[in-house]
Amino acid sequence: MKMIGVLPLVAFLPTLAALSAAPARADDFGCKVLLCILNPQGWASVGECVPPVERAFRMVAHGEPWPQCPEAGSSGRIGYEKFKPCPDGTIAVSPETESSGSDNSSRSQTVYKPDSNGAFCALRNATNASWDTYPRGSGSGTHPISSVTRREQRTEPNYLDLTTTDGKQRFWFDLSRYQ
Numbered sequence: 001m002k003m004i005g006v007l008p009l010v011a012f013l014p015t016l017a018a019l020s021a022a023p024a025r026a027d028d029f030g031c032k033v034l035l036c037i038l039n040p041q042g043w044a045s046v047g048e049c050v051p052p053v054e055r056a057f058r059m060v061a062h063g064e065p066w067p068q069c070p071e072a073g074s075s076g077r078i079g080y081e082k083f084k085p086c087p088d089g090t091i092a093v094s095p096e097t098e099s100s101g102s103d104n105s106s107r108s109q110t111v112y113k114p115d116s117n118g119a120f121c122a123l124r125n126a127t128n129a130s131w132d133t134y135p136r137g138s139g140s141g142t143h144p145i146s147s148v149t150r151r152e153q154r155t156e157p158n159y160l161d162l163t164t165t166d167g168k169q170r171f172w173f174d175l176s177r178y179q
Contacts (some may be wrong), residue, residue, distance in 0.1 A: 029052060029055075029067055030067035030068045030069040030070075031069035031071060031072060032049075032052050033052050033053055033056045033067050033069075034067075034069040034072055034162070034164075035049075036048075036049030036052060036053050037053065037160070037162065037171055038162075038169075054178070057173065057175055057178040058178045060078055060158075060175060060178075061175045061178040061179045062179070065078075066078055066160060072164055072165070073164060073165045075162075075163050076160050076161065076162050076163070077160070077161040077163075078158065078159070078160055079158070079159050079160075079161065080157055080158055080159070081154060081157055081159065082117070082153060082154065082157050083117075083118075083119065083151040083152065083153055083154065084151065084152045084153070084154055086121035086151060087121065089123065089124055090121040090122060090123055090124060090149075091114055091121065091122060091124050092114070092115055092116055092117065092118040092120070092121060092151060093112035093113060093114055093115055093118045093120050093121065093122045093148065094112065094113055094115035094117075094118035094119065094120065095110045095111070095112055095120065096110070096111050096112075096113055097109070097110050097111075098110075098111050112148055118151070119150060119151055120148050120149065120150055120151060121148070121149050121150075121151050122147070122148045122149075123147065154172070155174065156172040156173050156174045157172075157174065158172070158173050158174060158175045159171060159172050159173070160173070
């Protein structure tokens with residue numbers, strides 16, 4: 001392990017130990033959670049961190065705000081992003097079905113429109129990429145006109161944007177097991 005990676009952990013452990021040994025105050029919980037989340041080795045790597053962080057996750061999963069630590073000047077914003085970003089050169093899109101033609105020769109087409117929460121990715125210059133879907137029984141089926149791919153889903157779709165006096169950091173986690 002590099003010395004640079006050890007120093008933050010060495011500085012972190014006495015503070016966590018002091019919080020564990022000190023008489024509990026109402027606002028200690030948020031500070032303990034903050035210290036655990038900021039651990040460069042991960043909050044689960046220190047046994048004393050697991051119960052308070054899991055308690056914070058359960059609280060958030062049930063609609064309560066993220067615990068705060070006023071002494072550290074921190075605030076947290078919880079968010080959710082189901083999908084990972086689209087690859088470079090592509091954008092997130094969602095399908096819309098459009099119909100054209102008369103009733104006797106109706107033809108529908110799926111058009112992909114830009115949508116930051118869309119489940120698909122399409123080339124940035126082909127946002128109207130579509131798949132033609134012909135009437136049933138025509139034997140034509142579906143024909144791709146442009147490449148549209150499914151977006152990769154996150155295994156940890158929840159995030160905490162933590163703002164401290166040192167800046168902003170994003171931490172990813174999965175609340176589904178705490179609900």
